[in-house]
Amino acid sequence: MTKYNFYAGPAILPKEVMAEASKNALELGDSGLSILEMSHRSKEVAAILDEAKSNVYELFDISPEKYDVLFLQGGASSQFFMSAMNFLGTEESAGYVDTGAWSTKAFKEASAFGKATTLAASKDKNYNYIPKGYEIPSDLKYLHITSNNTIFGTQYKDFPETTVPLVCDMSSDIFSRPLDFSKFGLIYAGAQKNLGPAGVVLVILDKEFAAKQSRDVPTMLDYQTHVKKDSAFNTPPVFPIYVSMLTMRWLKKNGGLAAMATRNTEKANLIYSEIDRNSLFYGTAATEDRSDMNVCFLLHDEAKTDAFLADCAAANIIGVKGHRSVGGFRASIYNAMPKEGVQTLVDVMKSFESKHV
Numbered sequence: 001m002t003k004y005n006f007y008a009g010p011a012i013l014p015k016e017v018m019a020e021a022s023k024n025a026l027e028l029g030d031s032g033l034s035i036l037e038m039s040h041r042s043k044e045v046a047a048i049l050d051e052a053k054s055n056v057y058e059l060f061d062i063s064p065e066k067y068d069v070l071f072l073q074g075g076a077s078s079q080f081f082m083s084a085m086n087f088l089g090t091e092e093s094a095g096y097v098d099t100g101a102w103s104t105k106a107f108k109e110a111s112a113f114g115k116a117t118t119l120a121a122s123k124d125k126n127y128n129y130i131p132k133g134y135e136i137p138s139d140l141k142y143l144h145i146t147s148n149n150t151i152f153g154t155q156y157k158d159f160p161e162t163t164v165p166l167v168c169d170m171s172s173d174i175f176s177r178p179l180d181f182s183k184f185g186l187i188y189a190g191a192q193k194n195l196g197p198a199g200v201v202l203v204i205l206d207k208e209f210a211a212k213q214s215r216d217v218p219t220m221l222d223y224q225t226h227v228k229k230d231s232a233f234n235t236p237p238v239f240p241i242y243v244s245m246l247t248m249r250w251l252k253k254n255g256g257l258a259a260m261a262t263r264n265t266e267k268a269n270l271i272y273s274e275i276d277r278n279s280l281f282y283g284t285a286a287t288e289d290r291s292d293m294n295v296c297f298l299l300h301d302e303a304k305t306d307a308f309l310a311d312c313a314a315a316n317i318i319g320v321k322g323h324r325s326v327g328g329f330r331a332s333i334y335n336a337m338p339k340e341g342v343q344t345l346v347d348v349m350k351s352f353e354s355k356h357v
């Protein structure tokens with residue numbers, strides 16, 4: 001029996017993607033080899049790496065003349081320091097917005113390389129909102145933000161109004177909606193939330209921003225190494241890139257990012273309206289900043305937590321226990337979560353209310 005997977009990450013992937021990936025894990029096409037044992041220099045794998053890249057350009061509607069697309073390792077966590085190591089010189093300043101645990105970590109790493117300043121934070125309310133209206137000095141090298149806060153369930157609906165290039169951790173909402181790329185200098189996203197399996201991080205780098213590299217860095221940590229060698233300077237994580245490529249094919253087939261955004265908002269509205277209606281539950285994030293990807297909610301009566309989780313389990317729902325820093329519940333409803341999965345969770349909330357009120 002397959003379950004509705006609401007885990008925050010590693011997370012749900014489209015069933016057809018996993019079916020196709022498993023088939024090719026046995027034999028890629030009629031090559032006689034598994035994709036797992038093939039050289040990254042083979043023509044078959046080269047074609048996969050190529051398609052992965054071109055799918056990124058196509059889905060975001062951006063041009064290879066302006067942007068470099070890279071597939072790197074070390075997770076989003078390595079991008080915390082790699083972005084600053086490359087782009088924050090000792091005498092340069094960068095702004096950081098602290099919207100939760102991941103932003104805090106990114107800021108900590110940057111401070112080692114240059115002048116990093118926290119311009120705004122939502123720590124005062126346990127990160128339940130996205131700060132707005134703070135001043136952004138125009139001479140900053142970049143402004144670092146986290147577009148979606150996986151743990152606290154908040155998401156930027158509009159990005160900050162500034163001419164300062166944004167460096168953005170998009171790990172948990174990449175490909176969930178179309179983007180105005182003119183604002184971004186660098187986007188990074190660990191694959192395992194909304195794109196593919198763990199093991200690869202997608203980086204999209206504006207060439208103009210990239211030209212303002214601040215210092216020489218070790219070869220593997222220099223974005224230009226990977227730009228020059230097309231993400232194959234050393235052995236790339238072929239299988240995670242392959243599965244991500246299949247997910248992007250699936251996104252294209254299902255109407256691209258505009259269609260995803262519509263679907264994601266529908267799914268999010270479905271569960272948020274139940275949270276607001278149901279007398280037993282309440283949402284934790286400020287209404288206008290609620291994430292379409294990670295939905296955090298609590299029971300007024302915490303003593304009923306295990307009973308609700310048991311009802312979820314009985315309905316084949318898994319992964320809704322909240323992160324310890326918020327408590328309660330978190331439903332991660334990434335691109336691959338079907339609407340009927342969200343409806344099933346809503347039905348469980350309704351029947352839970354009828355049993356307990």
Ligand SMILES: *Cc1c(COP(=O)(O)O)cnc(C)c1O
Nearest residue numbers: 075076077102150169171172190
């Ligand atoms: C999961 C997550 C990370 C960490 O990703 P790793 O690939 O495990 O390093 C960073 N930022 C955000 C927003 C995340 O959701």
